[in-house]
Amino acid sequence: MASGGSASTDFDMFYFDASERLSYYSKTSNSENLDLATTRVFRDVSAWYHIVLSVDTTQGTASNRIKLYVNGVQETSFATGTYPSVNTNLFLNKASQSQRIGRQAYSAIDFFDGYMAETVLIDGSQLAPTSFGEENSQTGIWVPKVVTGLTFGTNGFYLPFTNASALGEDFSGNDNDFTVNNLTSIDQSTDTCSTNFATLNPLDNYYFGGTFSNGNITALSNSSGYSFCTSTMGVSSGKWYVEAKWDSGTNLLFGVTGQLATSNTQGMGNVAGSIAYGSGGARRLNGAYTASWGDTYSTGDILSIALDLDNNKAYFAKNGTYQNSSNPSTGSNGETITSASDTVIGSYFFGFSDNSSSATSTVSFNFGSPPFAISSGNTDGNGFGNFEYAVPSGYLSLNTKNLAAVLA
Numbered sequence: 001m002a003s004g005g006s007a008s009t010d011f012d013m014f015y016f017d018a019s020e021r022l023s024y025y026s027k028t029s030n031s032e033n034l035d036l037a038t039t040r041v042f043r044d045v046s047a048w049y050h051i052v053l054s055v056d057t058t059q060g061t062a063s064n065r066i067k068l069y070v071n072g073v074q075e076t077s078f079a080t081g082t083y084p085s086v087n088t089n090l091f092l093n094k095a096s097q098s099q100r101i102g103r104q105a106y107s108a109i110d111f112f113d114g115y116m117a118e119t120v121l122i123d124g125s126q127l128a129p130t131s132f133g134e135e136n137s138q139t140g141i142w143v144p145k146v147v148t149g150l151t152f153g154t155n156g157f158y159l160p161f162t163n164a165s166a167l168g169e170d171f172s173g174n175d176n177d178f179t180v181n182n183l184t185s186i187d188q189s190t191d192t193c194s195t196n197f198a199t200l201n202p203l204d205n206y207y208f209g210g211t212f213s214n215g216n217i218t219a220l221s222n223s224s225g226y227s228f229c230t231s232t233m234g235v236s237s238g239k240w241y242v243e244a245k246w247d248s249g250t251n252l253l254f255g256v257t258g259q260l261a262t263s264n265t266q267g268m269g270n271v272a273g274s275i276a277y278g279s280g281g282a283r284r285l286n287g288a289y290t291a292s293w294g295d296t297y298s299t300g301d302i303l304s305i306a307l308d309l310d311n312n313k314a315y316f317a318k319n320g321t322y323q324n325s326s327n328p329s330t331g332s333n334g335e336t337i338t339s340a341s342d343t344v345i346g347s348y349f350f351g352f353s354d355n356s357s358s359a360t361s362t363v364s365f366n367f368g369s370p371p372f373a374i375s376s377g378n379t380d381g382n383g384f385g386n387f388e389y390a391v392p393s394g395y396l397s398l399n400t401k402n403l404a405a406v407l408a
Helices: 400-407
Strands: 002-004 011-016 022-028 031-038 051-055 066-070 078-082 098-100 119-121 133-135 142-144 157-159 211-213 218-220 228-230 239-249 252-257 274-278 283-285 288-290 302-308 313-318 349-354 361-366
Touching: 022 066, 031 066, 228 252, 239 252, 239 349, 252 302, 252 313, 252 361, 349 361
Parallel strands: none
Antiparallel strands: 002 011, 002 098, 011 022, 022 031, 031 078, 051 066, 119 157, 133 142, 211 218, 218 361, 228 349, 239 302, 239 361, 252 274, 252 349, 274 283, 283 288, 302 313
């Protein structure tokens, strides 16, 4: 979040800096007001963080003028610790100054790269994080509370991002709506801090060497190899359903693996404990190749995999039609895979790879929160997810609530 004038000499910015620290920086007439950056860094790109910036420059003690909390705990260790002087009028929440969420104030730079949920500004009060969240007594995890009973003040706002046609709509009652730039309804995600869906894992990228986008659910592979990328969540039991749309490329392998890549010449299905459905219609299982196993598929097609780890079976579909006359709902004609417990890492991860060292592919995965338009809309049996095709009976989307239910 940022605010300020039209030049780099007058602005506030609250952001993750280039050193991966949480930072609040401000200056007026090119003179520094404050420079506060955490000692610790934030590198878990699959986790949600609840962040509270609490400001009251009337406080006599400098460290009380700016308080920063992450997941309910106050940050007390800072790499830089320049606090504002008493009664400094900062740009955030300053009258007549533009307020921006997701980019720098004075120029279209420093864009935020991630998800946001329930962005709130309270004008006139310095609140504690317990106004917005609480610790779950059973799990010890910091969780959100319903945003209610708060006094927002004149400039305050509450953006829950629930209106897909107006993502900047203010629900505080103040009508401090934000103008949306370069966002559409497809950018509204069903992935939230209370129901967190899997994404592709940009931290498992050493051999894949790809580029990730759309909140890490779209990936472009590297043309200098054909290793695979994997999901952030792995599964060792239960029944799971995932879709993926092939956006571009010439030679794709889509599947699951129980072994992480150890070189840049390992395609999905070409290593032990993995299986893949190839764009040429072949099946690759634990390194074995079966030609003409299924239909060929092309860019624009939506692929599905139903993974049954209770019976060690995998089922693949092209545009809703399951291959090799299989049916995951009845358990017929599934491909027998290695038990998860016998794989190298003891779990299966979803992913894809090229099947050529010179090819590239762009694939968008739908673990339940799609990065592409859905024409029909289907949920799993627990009511989670938004899929193009019907989720087979008994299969679930890959999210934290379903994982908790299966592993309970």
